[in-house]
Amino acid sequence: MNKHVISVDMGGTNIRVGVVNQYGEVKKKRSMLTNAHLGKESVVERLIALIQDMHKSCIQEYEIIGLSLAVPGPYDVNSGVFYNPPNLPGWDRFHFRDIIEKHLNIPIYIINDANAAVLGEYIYGAGADNKIRHLVYLTLGTGVGSGAIINGELLLGSRGFAPEFGHMTIDKNGPVCNCGNVGCLEALVSGTAISKLIRGKIGNGDASILNDMCNRKINQINAEMVAEAAENGDRLALSVIKEAGSNLGIGLVNIIHSFDPEIIVFGGGLSASLGMMMPSIKSEISQRVMNNQKDKVKLVVSKIEENVALLGASSVFFDAMKNEKQN
Amino acid sequence: MNKHVISVDMGGTNIRVGVVNQYGEVKKKRSMLTNAHLGKESVVERLIALIQDMHKSCIQEYEIIGLSLAVPGPYDVNSGVFYNPPNLPGWDRFHFRDIIEKHLNIPIYIINDANAAVLGEYIYGAGADNKIRHLVYLTLGTGVGSGAIINGELLLGSRGFAPEFGHMTIDKNGPVCNCGNVGCLEALVSGTAISKLIRGKIGNGDASILNDMCNRKINQINAEMVAEAAENGDRLALSVIKEAGSNLGIGLVNIIHSFDPEIIVFGGGLSASLGMMMPSIKSEISQRVMNNQKDKVKLVVSKIEENVALLGASSVFFDAMKNEKQN
Known part of the structure; x- marks a missing residue:
């Protein structure tokens, strides 16, 4: 069975979730409005529900090896904390990774959305x-x-x-x-x-x-x-x-x-x-x-803009997996 | 015997030549005026003489494994050609590496002087x-x-x-x-x-x-x-x-x-x-x-400014040597 990653592109307006394999094929896709004005607790709650739902609905069909999230910056990858992200008002100093990891029992990578996009473009695009x-x-x-x-x-x-x-x-x-x-x-x-x-x-x-x-x-x-x-x-x-x-x-x-x-x-x-x-x-x-x-x-x-962040985020996971195998 | 590199810091005003070991110790040092206004042929001729002289004078004492040159940019490391370097008027499109390699029978690395300096500072300085x-x-x-x-x-x-x-x-x-x-x-x-x-x-x-x-x-x-x-x-x-x-x-x-x-x-x-x-x-x-x-x-x-480019240029050589051994 081909390995797949649940990939999330979390924007200030929309949150997109996709199931992606290592060839850059997006197999399933869902989205919801971010509705950042409802507060970070609401966003995280709905995000987790969406991911869990996606996981449940495809686990029979695909081997899911992890979750990758592309999030708006500034986000500190070392501490897992946001620093005053302009597109997510109220998220300053929010310990995002801790909360996500607490609720989802699956290996997780989190990456800045622009970094996800450049990786997606580099690996699957221009x-x-x-x-x-x-x-x-x-x-x-x-x-x-x-x-x-x-x-x-x-x-x-x-x-x-x-x-x-x-x-x-x-x-x-x-x-x-x-x-x-x-x-x-x-x-x-x-x-x-x-x-x-x-x-x-x-x-x-x-x-x-x-x-x-x-x-x-x-x-x-x-x-x-x-x-x-x-x-x-x-x-x-x-x-x-x-x-x-x-x-x-x-x-x-x-x-x-x-x-x-x-x-x-x-x-x-x-x-x-x-x-x-x-x-x-x-x-x-x-x-x-x-x-x-x-x-x-x-x-x-x-030319691949619609999926570029989803693809890039998933690539981080596949890359880490490859490196683990090599070591 | 400790390995040494002849390292050259070629500036628009002065050319410094030193014999450097892999611990960043500068053992011998000489310099001359660049006198760029005398034309590139004159500079290269005097530079080669200075390097040959340095080589001769220390070959009994030190094992010399190569020559590293730090040169003013813009210099294309792939083609070995200068592109209109402001501090070396008349050197535009000059095939510098070819000429140096023709006259000196020793392994040669050439690097942009600012890159040499940052390497020197990174390895031996701040x-x-x-x-x-x-x-x-x-x-x-x-x-x-x-x-x-x-x-x-x-x-x-x-x-x-x-x-x-x-x-x-x-x-x-x-x-x-x-x-x-x-x-x-x-x-x-x-x-x-x-x-x-x-x-x-x-x-x-x-x-x-x-x-x-x-x-x-x-x-x-x-x-x-x-x-x-x-x-x-x-x-x-x-x-x-x-x-x-x-x-x-x-x-x-x-x-x-x-x-x-x-x-x-x-x-x-x-x-x-x-x-x-x-x-x-x-x-x-x-x-x-x-x-x-x-x-x-x-x-x-x-704090190591005087020798920083010499040190950085020599480090490129020692690094390349280390990598060759690893491969």
């Missing part, structure tokens, strides 16, 4: 071509998440907090970021940043079809609506998306100079707008990158 | 405490060089160009850098940046004892003079050094967020001014760093 050994992954959504593979290994840092490219300052006099820092990539290119920027411009009287699209309720404008308006030829929306692209280009140059990767992969809700951003991204890179790096790094959009 | 697995090294001098150890391994990147923290943009609207990019750390905190900044201010009429120190030849002001003036209480000099410290702090936050290191070590001529910079460095970090990283990363000045 990095599946075995020649690639250095890959950076950026999720562009409400925030900017990131992960990196260096010489075939996951970059974790001394306490598992690396990398946070979203909180790299590229404009020291720029807008304040949710993290408290100033001019971070996330404060300039995320969905939140894009909506904030265009709301300000429309509030100042700039013309845009978004005015009608949101029924003059400016605060309801989100990044998807900006993308839609831009696709329909709205000049203000397009200029804001281009500006975000320029800023992303500057951040990518920092990543290229720091890591010298072969490929940078984009995921997340905003990656749909990447086509519109690409000219300004590329122009910024070509102006700023050092000569030896000109036209060397591939930029691609993830 | 990282010699074995608990440290993640260390970043910054040389603050004419430019800003950098190296990183990640989980005990040297960060090289896909083509050996990583990391270039000196060319990380922290102010997208900042001053143009020698590399062509804008608002790089190097353009804001290097010796060159500090002298340029204060020359501008004095040129605009700001009062400073530097005016007398340079006999009104503003263009002769360098970073050492600025440090001396600041130590003597010159307010303009001190304000410029503090400004560089603030910018360095912002860059360090980017490094901390990207790599989550345990320690950051400083070397280079400017590290003497680090004491004066430290209050503004620390204030910037404490304002900007994410909560989970507050007060976690140690900042120290290298």
Whole structure:
């Protein structure tokens, strides 16, 4: 019987659970709303019920060897504790691993969701071509998440907090970021940043079809609506998306100079707008990158995005199993 | 007989050659001026003569197993070719390794000087405490060089160009850098940046004892003079050094967020001014760093700086030897 892992992608909005084998095949899948506002006890209770339910419903069919969870950061893999995760308000200093382990009698791995995504992409996605050994992954959504593979290994840092490219300052006099820092990539290119920027411009009287699209309720404008308006030829929306692209280009140059990767992969809700951003991204890179790096790094959009965190989380389990066998 | 390596630290100004054993003891040492303006043929000819001379003079006394060279970047370790190294004008696309190997009949390793320095610091300096697995090294001098150890391994990147923290943009609207990019750390905190900044201010009429120190030849002001003036209480000099410290702090936050290191070590001529910079460095970090990283990363000045690149370069050789034995 093929070995399988129950894999969980725990987001601020949705929690997805899948049964995954070591070939990256997702056999069963369920999901529920996170409903983080109901409090961490409620989330954990429903999460455990969902996992137990999944376990029960497939144990006849598949050999389940463990549970892997991809969770939003900052999460300390050593202590199993969250540090003020922006997408899970109220979870600061929450001893998550202890609680999960108390309720589930099965080997458990927990990993940062951006690290799960980069592993998924490296093993089953854009990095599946075995020649690639250095890959950076950026999720562009409400925030900017990131992960990196260096010489075939996951970059974790001394306490598992690396990398946070979203909180790299590229404009020291720029807008304040949710993290408290100033001019971070996330404060300039995320969905939140894009909506904030265009709301300000429309509030100042700039013309845009978004005015009608949101029924003059400016605060309801989100990044998807900006993308839609831009696709329909709205000049203000397009200029804001281009500006975000320029800023992303500057951040990518920092990543290229720091890591010298072969490929940078984009995921997340905003990656749909990447086509519109690409000219300004590329122009910024070509102006700023050092000569030896000109036209060397591939930029691609993830093709396995829907399952990428589930796949990555499960891979950690299979990898650990392989290493145990070798030792 | 103890095994030794001839180790070379090839800088833009001086070339140092030492005989090093695997305990990090430098047994003999010589140096010469690089005189890069005389052309690469002249440099290589004198370099080879110096190495041959060193080899001859110590071969009776020590078992020499190879030659390690630390060279300024960008240098492609795979092809053995330089890419427009700013400190070696005229060396662009120069097939350095081929020429060295043609003239010296001995096993040869060539490594980027910042990578040699970080290895030296990791093995024999601030990282010699074995608990440290993640260390970043910054040389603050004419430019800003950098190296990183990640989980005990040297960060090289896909083509050996990583990391270039000196060319990380922290102010997208900042001053143009020698590399062509804008608002790089190097353009804001290097010796060159500090002298340029204060020359501008004095040129605009700001009062400073530097005016007398340079006999009104503003263009002769360098970073050492600025440090001396600041130590003597010159307010303009001190304000410029503090400004560089603030910018360095912002860059360090980017490094901390990207790599989550345990320690950051400083070397280079400017590290003497680090004491004066430290209050503004620390204030910037404490304002900007994410909560989970507050007060976690140690900042120290290298204690083995004089020999750090020689030691690091030699360690590459001993390491390779160890690995060969293991295989």
